[in-house]
Amino acid sequence: MKKERINDNWLFWKDGHETEKQLINLPHDAMLTEERVPDLPNGNATGFYPGGKYIYTKNLFGTEALREKSVSVEFEGVYMNSKVFLNEEEVGGWIYGYTNFYVDLTDRLKIGEDNELKVIVDNSETPNSRWYSGSGIYRSVNLWTGEKHHIKPEGIKIKTVSINPAEVEVSIEAEKTEDMTILCEVLKDGKIAASFAGEYSTVQIPNGKLWDAEHPELYTLKAVLKNGDGIVDEAQTRFGIRMITWGTEKGFQINGNTVKLRGGCVHHDHGPLGACAYDKAEYRRVKKLKEAGFNAIRYSHNPAGKNFLDVCDELGMYVLDETFDQWELSQSPYDYSQYFAKEWKKDVTALVSKDYNHPCVVMYCIGNEITDTGLPSGAEISRMLNEAFHQLDSTRPTTIAVNSMLSVLAAKQAEKRKAGEKNVGSEDVNDILTLLPKIMASITPENLETLIGECISYVDIPGYNYGHNLYEGTHKLAPKRLILSTETFPKTMDTNWAAVEQNDYVIGDFMWTAWDYLGEAGVGLPVYGTTQAPFSKDYPCLTAACGSFDLTGFPESQAYYSAVMWGAYDKPxxxxxxxxxxxxxxxxxxxxxxxxxxxxxxxxxxxxxxxxxxxxxxxxxxxxxxxxxxxxxxxxxxxxxxxxxxxxxxxxxxxxxxxxxxxxxxxxxTAGEETRLTILKEDDVIRADGEDLAYVTVYITDEKGNLKMMTNRKISVTVEGPGRLLAVGSGNPETEEKFTDGVYTSWHGRVIAIIRSEKEAGRIKVTASAEGMESVSAEIMSDI
The missing domain is CATH 2.60.40.10 (Immunoglobulins)
Incomplete structure (x- = not known):
């Protein structure tokens, strides 16, 4: 089937504000359009942004070419509780805000007329997340069209069954008649590496090149559905020849080589862009993390987007893709726990289907800091989830990110639930995390094994959040069990990594976090004049202030420490x-x-x-x-x-x-006396496709370009030519400024401007100015 992004020309408005319709392009984060609310209940979780209910519409013209054709629309991510309508008839939707889903429009389009596609997004019941979620259609939307007989979207599944020789197992799901045939080619750099016929086949690839993070070799499988000599449909997907094995003797292995995961946790937002998942934003982040020595990312705490996985395949980055932040017990009042029992299987199935051909995905996480793990019901849910994952994909291990403190607290609260109180793990779980080190120190491997042993026994590789003190004792109790540090304090980075290097059974470490993010306001914010501070901070705190990279992608000292530790930085x-x-x-x-x-x-x-x-x-x-x-x-x-x-x-x-x-x-x-603006662009040329981004940084420097981190100015940015200014922002964790105003105060001597291309070629001129300083400009070519 033909896949076409339909991100352009959507009408958007907030429910009840029909007179304020805006013409927008996707991806779009409606939460970023809201005014922040200083006294918002649990507002520190979202950076004090409220939710809302929003409407998106787009006209799809029913061309004659679509008559008697298969038509569907794919939504890669809509947060949350979405309902999809075609010409006012409800045709689909999805509850979970991070899962891609499809809506079938076959035989529903009016031919020769405009058809209104409407999406209603309801994120009004908040808080429903422990971090900034964003709202609306924040990932891309795709139109799939083809014949009634076709290869299904995500219908090609490729599994590596051998690496010496290189051999893959291919299955293709298609709507076809018995007399139709499927012919396939495996392509490497445009050349045919292998060919075969049929819906199911095991194929040997001569001189096959293996995929790993250091050598991200990719192939393309092209499948053609034929009726006699006529082509009915075509489909293709990328894949890598990559095999995962694990055990306590050799640890975690990729293609027979032991790998230690140098990991960082990352939330899905992109700072000044909010939750908008632009291809360039995903590429930029992964590239910077790889250059800093990371070889693994834990996508916290929800399924990753398709374009993120594409980038990790291309650049070579291992991914731990995660499902849920709660099961049946809530972490916040209106979260996914109220839907979990009915929805989890749909979401797990969609996640595996999305991830299956991506070699970068090396592990599935069935849950993060799940309070149910301290209860008998949690063990049963763990069994169900792992069984589902293994039935859908037998090639990847599963893990669970256990916070033993929350498991212990949940067990203690069991009696309250028996007494008829609300089914809650901890609605103030983020505040309780302030007590984490003290409580963790009191938990022994023995009592933890008694409490959660059955629950974690179902996963292939248990993960521990902030549990490095438990590793040795846990290993003695279960010597055949591998351990993954799924979340750790940066303050103990050296001892965390020493545990990984010195023990075959500890396969990697994921620091919290690799990149700063919106929400969980101020959990890493330095506070001066006191030795005591709460877990999170009050308004106007906006970000967590705890990344190895700040909100705009500049490395903090922490990033250099880990790079030195991993041997990725070769000077002091x-x-x-x-x-x-x-x-x-x-x-x-x-x-x-x-x-x-x-x-x-x-x-x-x-x-x-x-x-x-x-x-x-x-x-x-x-x-x-x-x-x-x-x-x-x-x-x-x-x-x-x-x-x-x-x-x-x-x-x-x-x-x-x-x-x-x-x-x-x-x-x-030390910088000199003169103070001026300096402007630097990250790219000379971007694509004139209406979706590519240009990142431009404006610095406060001296005449030699030396940065003045303690000198800050309010900087205005304007754009001329075929580009549109999306955002201007800085890494400042405490601010009341808006990313969308075109004006922002520098922090540590810099701001970043993000420009989106238009669908026409030309020269984009970006100009920055500040009061009392000479303006500076940079030019970027936008080329088709």
Whole structure:
């Protein structure tokens, strides 16, 4: 069948605001159009954005070519409770906001007329999520058209059955008559690598190249449905030759090679774009994480989008795709738990169908911090879910991300539910997580095994959130069981990774988080003047403030620490704790490694003590201030600390091996007196397809381009030519500014502007200005 994106020219309005209709293009996040509400109940979960009920409509013209044809519409992601109508007749919909789904329009279109496709999205019952969910049609919509006899969308399934020789098993689901045939070709770089006929076949691929994160070799299978000599339908899908095995002797293996997962957890939003899942946004994030040394992403805590998986296939990134954040017990008042019993099988089936041919997906997670795990009913649900996954896909292992504290609390609350109280795991679970370290320390492997042993016995590789203290004891109790660190504190990154490296049975670590995100406001936000702070922060806090990369994709000190630890960064990194807070009490929040910045420009702070952190490979580091040595110190857990009085100048760090031989050096320099805007584009050329994005960063610098992180300005951005400004924003976790206003105050000396292409070629000019400063521009070619 022919697949065509139909993202253009939708009408959108909020229910009850019919006079305020807007013409928009998808993807679209309606939540981002709402005014933030400072006193919103549980508002810190969503960054204080409320939900709502929204309507989207689009006209589909019934051309003569569609008469007697098969027609369906695929929605890759609609949050949430959607109902789909064609000409006011309800034709489909989906409850869960992260699952792709199809609506069959065959024989329903009026030929020769406009047909109104309407989608009603109801995200008005909030809170229903522990993070920023977004609202509306935030992923792409596709129109599928073809003959009544056709190969079904997602109908091709490819399974690797051998890697030496390379051999795959192919099954094709088609609507066809008995006399129709299916011919297939396996293509590599446009050349035929193998060919065969039939709906079911096992095919050997000569000199087959294997897919893994270091060598993301991809093939394309092209299938043609024929009736005699005539072509009825064509379909194709990409795949990789990749086999997963696991066991306690060799750990987790890809193609027979043991792999340790250098992982990070990522929520689905893209900061200034809200939940909108643009192809370029997905590509940019995965590319930056891979360059920082990550080889795995845990998509937290919901099914990943198709374009994200496409990027991970192409760039080489292992993916843990996740189902649910709750089963039958709720995590927030209006969440998926109220639908779980009736809907889970549909969502699991759709997830596996979507993921099946993606080599990047190496594991399924059946749930995150599920409170039911502490109850007998949780064990039965775990059994059902794992049975369903294994029936649908026998090639990938399952896991579950257990938070033992929540399991213990759920067990204690069982008596309350017996007394007729509301069926709740913990509606304030995020606040309770403040107690996590203290409670976790009191839980022993023995009592945890008694409580959740049956539940986790059904998954192939149990995952533990914040449970590294349990690994050794758990391994003694269940020596044949592998362990995955599904979520860990950045503060204990070195010991987390040591457990992975030193134990075959610990297969990887996923830090919380790899990338900052909207909602869970301030869980990693540094607070000065006190050593105590709540789990989350009040308005106007917007983001979690806990990523290795900030909201706009710039690496924090934490990203360099893990890169050094993994051997992905080969020179010393210099971080300086905020000199303007020198000597103050402070707390970082449990989900942040450090508040240090790669900065030696602290105007007005001369003479105050500067605390300097150096992360490095090697055995020791020597730090120089203005050419004078401050001493050489041994590295402990990839780090050493120095203290000095701040003065403008140069800091230089030199790292040495165990023989005292220099390995590498790097420096920080104080910016000069002059202050100006500097503009840099990430791409010279983008596609004129109406969906490609250009990222442009505006910096506050001196005349030599040295960043002034402590100097910030309100920056306006305008766009000329065939492009549209989507957002301007920064990594600031505390702000009342809007990403959609075209004006934003820089944070750490920078803002980012995101521009969407139009469907015409030409030169896009992006101009940035600030009061009292000379404007700067960058030009990007948009080409067909």
């Amino acid at each position: 990194y210099i971080g300086v704790r905020p000199v303007n807070h020198s000597g103050e009490e402070y707390t970082l929040g449990r989900w942040r490694l450090t508040d240090s910045l790669n900065c030696w420009t602290w105007p007005g702070q001369e003479g105050r003590e500067a605390e300097i952190e150096v992360y490095s490979i090697g055995d020791s580091v020597e730090l120089f201030q203005d050419g004078q040595s401050m001493g050489r110190k041994p590295l402990e857990a990839y780090k050493c600390d120095f203290h000095t009085a701040y003065r403008p100048g140069v800091l230089e760090a030199v790292c040495y091996d165990s023989d005292g031989k220099e390995i590498a050096r790097d420096s920080l320099v």
